[in-house]
Amino acid sequence: MQRMQTMVQWLNTTLLCLAGLCLMGMVFLACSNMVLRFFGHPVKGTFELMGFLGAMVGALALSGTQAGKGHIVISMFQDRFPARMRLGLDVLTSLICLAFFGLVAWQTWDLALSIREFEEVSETLQIIYYPFVLVVCLGVIALVLQIFVELVLLVGDRSRGGAS
Template identity: 45%
Template sequence: MIDILEKTAVFICRVLAAVAGAALTVMIVLACANMVSRAVYIPVKGTFELMGFLGAVTAGFSLGFSQLTRSHIAVGLLFNRFPEPVRRVLDVVSEGASCVFFIFCANETAKWGMFLLDLGELSETLGIRFYPFVFAVALGCASMAFVLILDILRILRGKEPLKPA
């Protein structure tokens, strides 16, 4: 059962990371197009809004994959000096606190998305609905929490944290 959950987590995080990469690519193209357009004639309308929306997708969707690949900052100076059993307990406590935080973030962000959906809020320049991007960030936080839960289970079973194959 755990193996199925781990494969599912890796698949979900890879898909979200691919979408985050595509969003980042669109951001780069949009920024370049805006700079060239501004120099030649007039800037691209709504660039600031689109950069914000795409930045939210990029940041939110890359969370789970960054946890899988351990490409985030980890402070091991203090933890590495402890014996293995103490280190495992500290890892579980640390990952547990992070998991609770990201579950809270996903829940509150999803609530905010529902509020924006009910409100019908639109962006000022382009008239784009906000809520899909808010839900995207909530999904990214939920994927991070899912990976952290699986990491906790692996640590408790005496295995290394989950990594993509």
């Protein structure tokens, strides 16, 4: 399990770095477009490119944010429950998240293959865009792996008497 945890941690770090590069690309593109628009030559397809880059930023940052406990958690009721019930709810929530995001990854993969099969391209720049959808799928798969690792650690901690 330690090896898988290390692998997922490396994957999270790598994907966060890629998300950061995409975000820097968005900043560069937005600034370039503003400056060039002032001179009457805006960047063609800025809206499309910002959409693709934004989707990749969001998807690539999912697992790293999950690992860093950066997602919103509302626990005002759960905090009042006994530790054993909280653990049960955490396990149930993790299982639901695994099922949901596993389904999202599967459907995103199918969408990418469908887009590739029909050779769909973006409207303005005519870019083949299924690779962007595959990157989003990769981000969701990484999230599923992160949730799985957290679930195994949660259950393993309980079996060793970590939460009473």
